[in-house]
Amino acid sequence: MSTYALERRIAPARPGLATGLMQLVAVWLRRSRTRPRLWTLSDHELRDLGLERSTADREALRPFWKG
Numbered sequence: 001m002s003t004y005a006l007e008r009r010i011a012p013a014r015p016g017l018a019t020g021l022m023q024l025v026a027v028w029l030r031r032s033r034t035r036p037r038l039w040t041l042s043d044h045e046l047r048d049l050g051l052e053r054s055t056a057d058r059e060a061l062r063p064f065w066k067g
Contacts, residue, residue: 032064 038056
């Protein structure tokens with residue numbers, strides 16, 4: 001058996017799965033930190049971001065796993 005064939009048998013079937021999972025967890029962590037921070041921003045700061053208070057409040061209440 002060639003080295004290439006051996007590597008193909010040992011390699012994971014879905015090498016992108018781990019990378020995708022790590023990226024998803026990173027997005028969830030960022031959302032879990034940033035969404036509650038919307039409540040700490042002043043109306044002026046929210047306007048600078050192009051958000052209204054009601055929109056920021058709705059976003060802050062969303063669970064981290066919802067995009």
